[in-house]
Amino acid sequence: MPYINIKITDEAVTNEQKAQLIKGTTQLMVDVLGKSPVTTMVVIDEVNTDNWGIGYQQVTELRAEAQNGTN
Amino acid sequence: MPYINIKITDEAVTNEQKAQLIKGTTQLMVDVLGKSPVTTMVVIDEVNTDNWGIGYQQVTELRAEAQNGTN
Amino acid sequence: MPYINIKITDEAVTNEQKAQLIKGTTQLMVDVLGKSPVTTMVVIDEVNTDNWGIGYQQVTELRAEAQNGTN
Amino acid sequence: MPYINIKITDEAVTNEQKAQLIKGTTQLMVDVLGKSPVTTMVVIDEVNTDNWGIGYQQVTELRAEAQNGTN
Amino acid sequence: MPYINIKITDEAVTNEQKAQLIKGTTQLMVDVLGKSPVTTMVVIDEVNTDNWGIGYQQVTELRAEAQNGTN
Amino acid sequence: MPYINIKITDEAVTNEQKAQLIKGTTQLMVDVLGKSPVTTMVVIDEVNTDNWGIGYQQVTELRAEAQNGTN
Numbered sequence: 001m002p003y004i005n006i007k008i009t010d011e012a013v014t015n016e017q018k019a020q021l022i023k024g025t026t027q028l029m030v031d032v033l034g035k036s037p038v039t040t041m042v043v044i045d046e047v048n049t050d051n052w053g054i055g056y057q058q059v060t061e062l063r064a065e066a067q068n069g070t071n
Numbered sequence: 072m073p074y075i076n077i078k079i080t081d082e083a084v085t086n087e088q089k090a091q092l093i094k095g096t097t098q099l100m101v102d103v104l105g106k107s108p109v110t111t112m113v114v115i116d117e118v119n120t121d122n123w124g125i126g127y128q129q130v131t132e133l134r135a136e137a138q139n140g141t142n
Numbered sequence: 143m144p145y146i147n148i149k150i151t152d153e154a155v156t157n158e159q160k161a162q163l164i165k166g167t168t169q170l171m172v173d174v175l176g177k178s179p180v181t182t183m184v185v186i187d188e189v190n191t192d193n194w195g196i197g198y199q200q201v202t203e204l205r206a207e208a209q210n211g212t213n
Numbered sequence: 214m215p216y217i218n219i220k221i222t223d224e225a226v227t228n229e230q231k232a233q234l235i236k237g238t239t240q241l242m243v244d245v246l247g248k249s250p251v252t253t254m255v256v257i258d259e260v261n262t263d264n265w266g267i268g269y270q271q272v273t274e275l276r277a278e279a280q281n282g283t284n
Numbered sequence: 285m286p287y288i289n290i291k292i293t294d295e296a297v298t299n300e301q302k303a304q305l306i307k308g309t310t311q312l313m314v315d316v317l318g319k320s321p322v323t324t325m326v327v328i329d330e331v332n333t334d335n336w337g338i339g340y341q342q343v344t345e346l347r348a349e350a351q352n353g354t355n
Numbered sequence: 356m357p358y359i360n361i362k363i364t365d366e367a368v369t370n371e372q373k374a375q376l377i378k379g380t381t382q383l384m385v386d387v388l389g390k391s392p393v394t395t396m397v398v399i400d401e402v403n404t405d406n407w408g409i410g411y412q413q414v415t416e417l418r419a420e421a422q423n424g425t426n
Binding site: 214216252254256 | 327
Binding site: 013028035 | 287293304336
């Protein structure tokens with residue numbers, strides 16, 4: 001019966017990657033906890049980089065700095 | 072003061088249906104718990120079927136299989 | 143496949159009330175959206191009144207004021 | 214290590230406002246709890262006014278009533 | 285920067301199992317998405333079986349029925 | 356109408372600190388977004404350090420290493 005919510009930035013995540021995240025986390029519930037996959041739910045939220053902050057900064061800013069080599 | 076979060080797949084949910092979900096869950100808080108509706112909040116998240124998994128599979132896949140009669 | 147999360151204060155919620163919240167929200171998904179109850183999940187979080195704020199104040203404070211007739 | 218999730222209606226929130234929300238909540242974790250900003254995460258969800266309810270009503274409705282002076 | 289929230293029922297989950305869930309989901313973010321583990325957060329919520337419902341029923345009830353062979 | 360959820364580790368957070376987190380985040384919604392405090396909700400979740408992971412490790416482990424000077 002586990003419910004897993006994965007929040008990631010919306011940076012070109014492919015459908016294949018989403019499928020792998022769903023398979024992988026479900027398998028983990030089966031292997032580690034012996035849960036039934038039939039009622040294991042996974043929901044992936046893709047969050048705009050303007051809306052995600054870490055260390056006082058928006059991820060959009062962090063990505064720009066990384067590209068510009070300022071950080 | 073209840074806060075209710077409803078996560079559903081984004082499969083053509085109408086505005087009328089959203090209004091009914093909000094009214095219905097709010098009424099439930101009033102009827103079952105005696106809460107005040109004034110401060111009862113409901114937030115509905117519509118999730119892309121690629122981003123929702125159950126039983127190892129993306130809902131997109133499950134819907135396609137159901138249509139094809141393979142499952 | 144809906145997932146519903148209900149957050150309420152932990153003020154003597156009975157097991158019967160929890161059962162009613164689960165039944166009621168599940169029924170709503172069936173009636174309004176035609177969802178299958180079999181994969182409809184409801185999770186109830188009971189939150190300490192010290193940890194819930196509204197209008198700048200902790201609910202613990204609001205309850206005390208209501209009892210003292212100061213608000 | 215705090216994680217803060219801010220849910221607001223998607224009513225023309227500017228990038229500058231998002232940056233301020235991220236800075237402000239991170240600063241609060243530092244000032245009040247002595248947390249490290251480096252691992253403090255903030256995620257902002259902008260919710261459509263059709264999908265947010267309070268007091269039995271969709272926010273879309275409440276905004277229309279406020280404009281029409283009916284409430 | 286991923287944030288993963290795992291909700292499971294509070295049925296004697298060991299500390300070793302929690303460590304495995306944290307390692308496993310973090311590794312998945314690294315392998316599938318190329319994310320940095322340093323800022324990958326995992327939060328596990330253990331939910332009382334009275335507070336978790338599926339198919340109209342509390343998990344507490346489902347477990348009792350399974351033991352009694354009525355379901 | 357904002358809803359803010361703050362997740363922190365349950366490491367001796369005082370009631371005064373909780374009150375400050377509630378006041379501070381509510382004030383931020385008022386100052387940055389012009390929201391009404393009356394319907395601004397804040398919910399604080401205190402998470403056991405065994406249940407919070409970052410960088411593959413449980414926070415419990417990280418705290419022990421910091422004390423032992425191994426990290």
